[in-house]
Amino acid sequence: MTQHVTTDIAILGAGVVGLAVAEALTAEGRDVVLVDPGQPGMGASYGNAGTIADYAVMPVGSPDVLKNLPSLLLDKNSPLAIRRAGLPALAPWLLRFARQSLPTPTRRNAAAIAALVADACPRWIALAERIGGSAILQHKGCLYLYETARAFKPAEADMAFRRTQGITVELISPDVLAGMEPGLPAVEGGAAFFPKAVFLSDPGLMVQTLAKHVFKQAGFVQAEARTITRQFDGIVVEGPSLRLRARRVIIAAGAHSRALALQAGDRVPLDTERGYHVEWDMAAPRLTRPTCPTSRGFYLCPMTGRLRVAGTVELGGLTAPPxxxxxxxxxxxxxxIFPDLGAPDREWMGFRPSMPDSVPVIGPSRAGAEVIHAYGHGHIGLTLAPITARMVADVVAGRVPEIDLAPYLPGRF
Known part of the structure; x- marks a missing residue:
């Protein structure tokens, strides 16, 4: 049976970005309906590392990554890997990624990301207060772990660059690290400590709390949106069981946004990173803050009642099995890191929307502001949900966003 819906603003996607946009818009009295084929907040918004990563200014692509790209992509044990069967389809994206990994684009992309993450933590603190989720936010910072002295040495240049982008970070010795995290085995290298970072002890619970708050004011339609058609009096969105008419449409469908963007008239080079996590149930999860062993490409995440290990990047599309x-x-x-861990209690795979420059797509369509983009956040969708929501709300209201939209527009490609 086809669901017929009419609304002022339709948000396609009910992950953390779509929900945050809905929260900002309904707070300004807008009539909003979210559309998603799944349950709100149960994709990458649920399965992430829980970090509000205001320190994550570096794009995935950089000169160092470019230098090692062939070995990284073709080594199945690499933190950045590719399903070889998908290589032909990914070739155009990889060429763009390689160009964006040159020194000048890397600096430009880092600056664009830094502008977005600058106030990520205070924005999340304010959002959590509004929705009743403050108890889920932990104010303990985050660690980058360097297991050897050799691995620690390049951290000095990396952290010096991050400081130029406004990031507060301290390089700490193994002894200081042991005092901060006595549950960690001793390491030779040390760590980088980001003291201002916050994290979510249960990302799924936070997103469900956000959804519960949003749906006091906004509507929700569980359906797949496949086509976007501009008409003289608005936008029509259709799917197998959906016909929706809206004055504006916001595309916030994460890794599923590329086809919708094309329907709206914007060819955007979005592809998919497949992210994984495994979890061990435990009353005390051995750490007090998220810790990333940098050479391994994942986070050790202390969450309520469990230790979550989340991360790595696998380029492999939306259809292949885990x-x-x-x-x-x-x-x-x-x-x-923890040799006595037994078999994990659960495992998960989800899809991240990945741009070749690691910069999200935020702002009006090239074909007109009736369609607004809000996706492509890669590893930091959770982090950037509140600022993305603010920028989208400004576009809807006709205000000039506090952050210049130019680096994020779909027309940059």
């Missing part, structure tokens, strides 16, 4: 090898590598990596 890779048992990627799950196995996460388990092996976690056991390299």
């Amino acid at each position: 890779s048992p090898h990627r799950i196995r590598k996460l388990v092996e990596g976690a056991r390299a």
Whole structure:
């Protein structure tokens, strides 16, 4: 049966970005309906590392990554890997990624990301207060772990660059690290400590809390949106069981946004990173803050009642089954830190929307502001949900956003 819906603003996607946009718009009295084929907040918004990563200014692509790209992509044990069957389809994206990994684009992309993450933590603190989720936010910072002295040495240049982008970070010795995290085995290198970072002890609960708050004012339609058609009096969105008419449409469908953007008249080079996590149930999850062993490409995340190990990047599209090898590598990596871990209690795979420049797409369509883009956040969608919502709300209201939209517009490609 087809659902017929009429609204002022339709948001396609009910992950954390779509929900945050709805929260901002309904707070200004807008009539909003969210559309999603799944349950709100149960994709990457649920399965992430829970970090509000205001320190994450570096794009995935950089000169160092470019130098090692062939070995990274073709080594199945690499933190950045590719499903070889998908290589032909990914080739155009990879060429763009390589160009964006040159020194000048890397600096430009880092500056664009830094502008977005600058106030990520206070914005999340304010959002959590509005929705009744403050108890889920933990104010303990985050660690980058360097297991060897050799790995620690390049951190000095990396952190010096981050400081130029406004990031507060301290390089700490193994002894200081042991005092902060006595549950960690001793390391030779040390760590980088980001004291201002906050994290969510339960990302799924936070997103459900946000959804509960939003749906006091906004509507929700569980349906797939496949086509966007501009008409003289608005936009029509259709799917197998949906016909929706709206004055404006906001595309916030994460990794599923590319086809919708094309329907709206914008060809955007969005592709998919497949992210994984495994979890061990435990009353005390051994750490007090998220810790990233940098050489392994994942986070050890202390969450309520469990230790979550989340991360790695696998370029492989939306249709291939989960890779048992990627799950196995996460388990092996976690056991390299905590050798006594048994079999994990659960495993998960989700899809991140990945742009070749690591910069999200935010702002009006090239074909007209009746369609607004809000996706492509890669690893930091959770982090950037509140600022994305503010920028979208400003576009809807005809205000000039506090952050210049130019680096994020779909027309930049």
